[in-house]
Amino acid sequence: MTGPIEIWALEGIPEVRQGDDLAALIIATGVELRDGDVLVVTSKIVSKAEGRLVPGSREEHLAAETVRVVARRGHTQIVQTRHGFVLAAGGIDGSNVPDGTVALLPVDPDASARRIRSDLQGRLGVDVAVLITDTMGRPWRDGVVDTAIGAAGIEVLEDLRGSTDSFGHLLEVTVTAHADELAAAADLVKGKLSGRPVAVVRGFPVRRPVDDRGARPLIRPAADDMFSAGTREAVNQLVRDSAPRPASAASKPDHAAMQRAIDAIGPARARLRVAEDGRSIAAIGTALEVGYVLGRLMASLATEGLRASAPEPTTDGARIEVMGAD
Numbered sequence: 298m299t300g301p302i303e304i305w306a307l308e309g310i311p312e313v314r315q316g317d318d319l320a321a322l323i324i325a326t327g328v329e330l331r332d333g334d335v336l337v338v339t340s341k342i343v344s345k346a347e348g349r350l351v352p353g354s355r356e357e358h359l360a361a362e363t364v365r366v367v368a369r370r371g372h373t374q375i376v377q378t379r380h381g382f383v384l385a386a387g388g389i390d391g392s393n394v395p396d397g398t399v400a401l402l403p404v405d406p407d408a409s410a411r412r413i414r415s416d417l418q419g420r421l422g423v424d425v426a427v428l429i430t431d432t433m434g435r436p437w438r439d440g441v442v443d444t445a446i447g448a449a450g451i452e453v454l455e456d457l458r459g460s461t462d463s464f465g466h467l468l469e470v471t472v473t474a475h476a477d478e479l480a481a482a483a484d485l486v487k488g489k490l491s492g493r494p495v496a497v498v499r500g501f502p503v504r505r506p507v508d509d510r511g512a513r514p515l516i517r518p519a520a521d522d523m524f525s526a527g528t529r530e531a532v533n534q535l536v537r538d539s540a541p542r543p544a545s546a547a548s549k550p551d552h553a554a555m556q557r558a559i560d561a562i563g564p565a566r567a568r569l570r571v572a573e574d575g576r577s578i579a580a581i582g583t584a585l586e587v588g589y590v591l592g593r594l595m596a597s598l599a600t601e602g603l604r605a606s607a608p609e610p611t612t613d614g615a616r617i618e619v620m621g622a623d
Contacts, residue, residue: 302500306486306493313342313494315350320416323495330417332424333503337483339494340431340446341393341400343409349401355389362387362401368527375527378402381516382446384433392489402431406447407511414449426451426503429512430480432489436524443484445476448512452504453477474515475501539599550576550621554601561600562593569594572616578605581614591615 307326313319319342330336344350351358356372363376367383377383380402388402403409410427417425429447434440445453453476460468483496519525526534552575559566559578568582568590578594580587598605598619605617 299502300500302482302498304482304486304496304498306483306488306491307495307497308493310342310493310495313345315346315348317346318416319343319346320413320420323413323417324420326495328497330421330423330425330497331499333426333499333501334423335426335428335451335479335498335501335503336413336417337428337430337480337487337496337498338410338413339443339487340388340403340406340429341390342494343403343406343429343447344400345394347403347409349403350394350398351401352398355386355391355399358389358399358401359387362389366530367525368530370527380406380446381513382431382433384431388431388446403429403447407449407509407513408447410447410449410511411509424450428476428480428483430484432484442477443480443487445474445480445512445515448476449509450503450505451476452506453512454514455504476512476515535596535599539595539604550603550619551601554603555598555619558594558597558601558603561597562590565590565593568614577616577618579614579616587614591617 307323307328309326310322313322319338323336359374359376362378363374364379365377366374367377368375373385374387375383375385376387378387382388382402390400391398394400406429410429414425414427417423417427427447427449428445428451430443431446432441433444435442453474455473455475457468457471457473460471462468479498479501483498487493487496552571555571555578559569559571562569568580568586570579570581571577572579580590580594582590594617595605603619603621605619
């Protein structure tokens with residue numbers, strides 16, 4: 298159970314330059330930290346202190362900070378960085394920096410958080426948690442919020458699965474991202490334009506991590522990411538995935554998956570049926586009608602992890618061989 302929480306921004310942190318000791322700058326504000334406090338630090342000052350302020354523009358540095366383009370619309374790119382973060386322009390930021398420069402994200406935000414935490418513990422004798430934060434957009438929601446990209450001394454997720462609510466219902470999927478909630482709450486007092494890049498959260502029941510994974514647990518594994526590409530990019534991948542395979546690559550297809558693929562194409566499915574051999578789909582109609590239906594079917598099969606050989610339709614229709622995933 299969480300009781301009252303205090304959150305305030307630290308006053309007096311100067312413009313940070315390469316090589317600055319962030320723990321020393323925090324201590325110099327006169328803050329009296331206590332065990333269990335959470336120190337929330339904007340990544341911009343970490344980048345400045347670690348020499349990640351570079352000349353040039355976002356466009357000049359984006360390729361080097363990108364491991365995968367998730368979506369592109371004109372000059373706007375949503376990309377995945379080497380850290381695993383998915384965000385606009387790779388987190389490269391031109392705000393609150395001198396003209397002609399941009400700030401790149403810290404190379405290892407978790408290591409940065411551990412260093413600040415260790416320095417404060419060694420000099421003040423306090424056991425605090427540290428979050429490094431950066432602004433991100435969110436799918437299906439407008440506006441941006443601060444999220445945790447680095448962490449030390451705090452479990453960033455709370456897994457409530459297996460617990461019961463006040464009505465006795467079993468929680469089956471609830472995993473709360475406490476680190477992101479703290480990052481967003483702290484930004485309410487830090488702000489974007491106030492020149493106060495560090496905040497303290499007091500009263501939150503910090504759970505210490507059993508290992509040293511930092512903020513990495515917040516990154517959804519690729520296998521669980523149902524929206525790993527933008528809409529146009531997903532369609533393009535679907536077209537590539539629906540390319541026919543040679544018969545030699547065939548493996549037994551899943552019958553239920555074949556039927557789902559047929560059902561998904563709407564009224565045109567009336568021209569299709571799974572053959573008795575369970576490995577092929579018959580299409581009935583003129584060559585033009587069958588060609589149209591097969592084009593849709595190939596894409597629909599791909600959504601089920603299936604591909605097919607696609608012979609040229611004849612005047613009597615066509616039969617395609619369906620292959621399962623490799």
